[in-house]
Amino acid sequence: MPEFGDTLSILASGLRAQGQRLRHVSENISNADTPGYRRKTVAFSAMLEGGRETGEIRVGRVMLDRTDLRRVHDPSHPMSDEDGYFDASNVNLITEIADAREAQRSYEANLKMFEQTRRMSGALMDILKR
Amino acid sequence: MQMPAIMALAAGAAQHAAARQATTSANMVNADTPGYRPRDLTAFDPFGGAASARATRAGHLLGGHDRPWREVTEAGPLDPNGNGVDMETEILRATDAQRAHNRALTVYSSSLDILRASIGRGR
Numbered sequence: 001m002p003e004f005g006d007t008l009s010i011l012a013s014g015l016r017a018q019g020q021r022l023r024h025v026s027e028n029i030s031n032a033d034t035p036g037y038r039r040k041t042v043a044f045s046a047m048l049e050g051g052r053e054t055g056e057i058r059v060g061r062v063m064l065d066r067t068d069l070r071r072v073h074d075p076s077h078p079m080s081d082e083d084g085y086f087d088a089s090n091v092n093l094i095t096e097i098a099d100a101r102e103a104q105r106s107y108e109a110n111l112k113m114f115e116q117t118r119r120m121s122g123a124l125m126d127i128l129k130r
Numbered sequence: 131m132q133m134p135a136i137m138a139l140a141a142g143a144a145q146h147a148a149a150r151q152a153t154t155s156a157n158m159v160n161a162d163t164p165g166y167r168p169r170d171l172t173a174f175d176p177f178g179g180a181a182s183a184r185a186t187r188a189g190h191l192l193g194g195h196d197r198p199w200r201e202v203t204e205a206g207p208l209d210p211n212g213n214g215v216d217m218e219t220e221i222l223r224a225t226d227a228q229r230a231h232n233r234a235l236t237v238y239s240s241s242l243d244i245l246r247a248s249i250g251r252g253r
Contacts, residue, residue, distance in 0.1 A: 007152040014159030021162075044163040055156030057163060106161055109217060113155050113224060120151060120231050124144070127239050 004121040006055075011117065013056040014110040017044055020059050022103045028091050029100075035079050037089035038064040039096075065090055134245070139176055140238035146174035146199055147231035153201060154223045157215050165212040170223065172199045174230075 024040045031037040040062050047056040067090050075084035133141070150171050160166040175198055208214045 004148060004151075007148075007155045010152065010155050010159055014155075017159075018162075044160070046160060046163055046166060053156075055152065055159065057159050102162065105217075106158075109158055109161070109221075113158055116224060116228055117151055117155065120148065120228060123232060123235050127235060127242070130239065130242070 004117055004124075007117050008114060010055045011110050011114045013047070013058075015107060015114070017057045017059045018103045018107040018110065022100060022107075024062065025096050025100045025103065029093065029096050032089055032091040032093060032096075034089050035077075036069065036087050037091065038066070038069070039089070039091045041065055134241065137238055137241045140234045140241065142176055142198070143174055143234035144231055144238065145197075146171065147227045147234060149197075149199070150227040151224065151231070154220055154227060158217070158220050158224075161213070161215040161217060161220075163213060167214045168204045168206070168216070168220070169201050170204055171201055174199060 021042060021044075024042055028039045041064075042062055043060040045058050045060055046053045047058045048054070069087040069090050071085050072088045073085050074080055077086050080086040153169050153171055157166075157168040204214065206214050206216070
């Protein structure tokens with residue numbers, strides 16, 4: 001039977017995963033103006049233990065977005081070619097912000113569940129205290 | 131000594147609520163996992179109503195567990211990435227689980243009070 005401790009560790013894995021996702025989003029945003037930077041993405045997958053899903057979540061390895069880099073016309077830029085173009089990053093700020101919002105919402109939902117589970121196990125302990 | 135029936139019932143209901151909270155947590159954690167289908171537990175049914183399936187031998191239905199409930203994968207609309215978790219449903223389910231847990235604990239502790247009163251200790 002799953003105990004409250006297991007429930008809390010499942011939720012903690014979700015908090016960690018969303019935190020890591022937010023970290024990659026902020027890396028992308030801070031490198032939005034780095035020439036040649038490709039945005040990083042991570043994929044979530046369910047954690048398996050002996051072929052069964054434990055309910056915990058695992059963050060896959062970092063992958064780079066393969067969409068084409070943005071071509072920017074700026075002849076004065078030191079990296080520009082003979083036509084005056086250079087490759088900027090392929091970061092789209094709108095996508096990053098939407099991603100960050102989604103991560104934040106999921107983080108909050110997990111945190112609320114964490115608090116609720118803690119309250120439930122606290123109520124159980126109150127019976128022991130009597 | 132055996133636990134009084136009402137307390138065993140309350141303990142079972144509390145276990146069901148705790149297990150349901152765990153299942154809901156797993157759903158919520160996997161709200162952004164591609165291809166994840168949400169799960170839920172069947173209702174707590176300690177007497178095994180005529181319509182419900184019963185494990186007639188160990189290893190049947192639940193694979194060795196003697197719980198009167200089991201986990202079911204929910205069918206429903208999926209996101210484009212194959213994920214079927216709906217946050218609102220999960221919040222509702224978690225609130226349900228919490229209320230069921232509180233209810234079970236209240237029954238348990240008031241039974242405990244009655245038991246104490248009967249041996250003359252009062253509160």
